[in-house]
Amino acid sequence: MRFSHAVAAVQLIAAGLVAAVPTDSAPAVDIDPTVEPLDALAQLQDSVYGTLEQKEEVLSKRGLRPNSCNLFTAAVRRDWEFMSKPERKDYIKAVKCLQSKPAKSDPLWAPAAKSRYDDFVAIHVNLTMTIHGNGLFLTWHRYFVWAYEQALRNECGYKGYQPYWNWFAHTDDIHKSPVFDGSDTSMGGDGSFVKHNGSLAGASTIYIPSGQGGGCINSGPFKGMQANIGPIRPGMDGVAPIVADITQPNPRCLRRDLSSYIPKKWYTTTNLLNVTIGEGSWTHKRFWTEIQGRYPDGFLGLHTSGHYTMGGDATDLYSSVNDPAFFLHHTMLDRVYWIWQTLHPSEANKVAGTLTLSNKPPTRDATIDEPLELGVNGETRRIRDMFNTLGGTPLCYIYI
Numbered sequence: 467m468r469f470s471h472a473v474a475a476v477q478l479i480a481a482g483l484v485a486a487v488p489t490d491s492a493p494a495v496d497i498d499p500t501v502e503p504l505d506a507l508a509q510l511q512d513s514v515y516g517t518l519e520q521k522e523e524v525l526s527k528r529g530l531r532p533n534s535c536n537l538f539t540a541a542v543r544r545d546w547e548f549m550s551k552p553e554r555k556d557y558i559k560a561v562k563c564l565q566s567k568p569a570k571s572d573p574l575w576a577p578a579a580k581s582r583y584d585d586f587v588a589i590h591v592n593l594t595m596t597i598h599g600n601g602l603f604l605t606w607h608r609y610f611v612w613a614y615e616q617a618l619r620n621e622c623g624y625k626g627y628q629p630y631w632n633w634f635a636h637t638d639d640i641h642k643s644p645v646f647d648g649s650d651t652s653m654g655g656d657g658s659f660v661k662h663n664g665s666l667a668g669a670s671t672i673y674i675p676s677g678q679g680g681g682c683i684n685s686g687p688f689k690g691m692q693a694n695i696g697p698i699r700p701g702m703d704g705v706a707p708i709v710a711d712i713t714q715p716n717p718r719c720l721r722r723d724l725s726s727y728i729p730k731k732w733y734t735t736t737n738l739l740n741v742t743i744g745e746g747s748w749t750h751k752r753f754w755t756e757i758q759g760r761y762p763d764g765f766l767g768l769h770t771s772g773h774y775t776m777g778g779d780a781t782d783l784y785s786s787v788n789d790p791a792f793f794l795h796h797t798m799l800d801r802v803y804w805i806w807q808t809l810h811p812s813e814a815n816k817v818a819g820t821l822t823l824s825n826k827p828p829t830r831d832a833t834i835d836e837p838l839e840l841g842v843n844g845e846t847r848r849i850r851d852m853f854n855t856l857g858g859t860p861l862c863y864i865y866i
Contacts, residue, residue, distance in 0.1 A: 495743045495809065503634035503735045510742055511865075514808050535858035541615075541627040543801070543865050546653075546794060547644050549629055554644075554651040556626060558687045561790050563622035565691075570842040576712040578695045582621065586614055587695045587787040588712045589841040594784045594823070599758060601819035601832025605852035608800050612861060613844040614793055627863065630797035633772060634738065637729035640775055641678075645794060646724055648685030653791040655685035657722040657778055662704040665723070665781055667774045668761035669824075670701070674774050675727055680704065682719035688790060691720040696785025702778055720788055723777030732771040741768065742806055751818035753806055757799070769799055801865045804855055815853045 495513045497506055546554065567582035576588040590597070590610070597606040615628040636643040641656060648655025657679030665674040680702065683689055694717050697705050702723055709716045740746040746756035759767025766774065772795040773780045780789040787793075807814035821829040821836070834850040847860075855861045 499735055503738055506735045506738055507634055535856050535862040541863035543627050543863055544629055545632050546629045551651045560618040560622040560624035578712045578715040580694045584694050585842050587785055590787045591712050591784045599823040600821055601817040604803055605849045606838050607796050608852050609838050611793055611796050613840050628797050630801055631794035633733045633798055637733050640724050640726045640729055652686045654683040654688035656724045657681040658684045665702040667701050668759055668766055671761045672766055677723045677725045679723040683722050692717055693720045693788040697782045698784040699782055701781030721778030725775050725777055728771050728775045732766050750813045750816040754818045804865055
């Protein structure tokens with residue numbers, strides 16, 4: 467990303483001067499659909515900043531200046547692969563710090579929460595049916611990741627910002643990803659091999675073959691990591707015992723079953739471009755639907771694909787947060803959302819969907835004033851507060 471492009475992006479978004487993209491039309495970004503997904507992603511981001519840079523003159527003519535949240539003050543979230551080893555170790559140390567601190571949650575509400583890290587698992591479990599497959603999904607998880615980032619920094623002395631796992635790297639072999647290679651600068655490797663019958667993804671409609679793992683994480687900084695909450699509804703076969711909710715402590719090792727089958731099938735240039743500049747990007751409703759997946763069509767979607775690439779505990783709709791790689795995955799999801807918002811400013815501040823998972827039970831449509839609750843992890847905010855990552859109230863970050 468060119469520095470001048472980033473400056474323009476920050477200034478224009480903050481000032482709200484980006485020209486609107488008409489509903490049901492794609493932005494004027496020309497990317498060859500036959501290139502590799504990593505190349506497409508790089509071109510896409512550069513095209514975004516290039517387009518914004520052309521409008522920088524508007525700011526100058528109007529005598530506008532960036533507000534207190536701009537490129538020079540915004541947090542910069544980066545790809546795990548391009549962080550130095552000491553930077554990765556600092557992040558890992560902070561995660562382990564949260565796992566070592568006592569929980570803040572009321573023990574009468576969440577007896578299963580034993581650590582500060584578990585506080586994040588507990589609230590996700592408790593709100594699962596109202597933060598997935600509905601109008602709160604994207605903004606609630608954006609706020610959730612931001613609050614986790616703040617806890618790492620404010621409670622564990624982390625100096626960096628929340629990194630992301632670039633889904634489109636190492637799609638040929640996820641075991642080679644620096645996120646999952648099992649080195650001392652990874653988020654841990656695969657699980658030990660446990661024979662099982664694979665996983666059922668997409669509301670149990672899409673079969674995922676078993677990988678080489680299935681058991682406890684067997685390498686890296688999170689080898690043998692203990693989880694205390696769940697599983698409640700795991701997608702991988704053989705994850706047991708099942709518990710009902712956050713009132714039932716269930717200490718056990720964290721499981722993984724890394725899968726290269728999924729990235730090869732769904733982390734493609736076609737699927738990336740569809741949700742950023744293709745037909746799947748034209749309205750918020752289309753973007754939201756495509757990102758989450760069209761399960762009856764056999765399409766897992768970019769979001770669900772990440773959970774099932776990790777496998778094991780990460781396949782549990784409720785307690786997937788137990789896997790610390792969850793936050794790198796959802797930061798990448800937020801990055802794609804951020805790119806889409808920049809390209810589609812007329813749709814960027816909208817929501818689609820109701821207040822319940824797949825509208826079961828039926829509820830009204832969500833509005834931008836819906837409360838986003840985080841329990842002990844952060845004050846209640848509104849959806850409207852989470853649209854602008856450069857708004858400064860509270861968000862102030864960009865991606866490179």
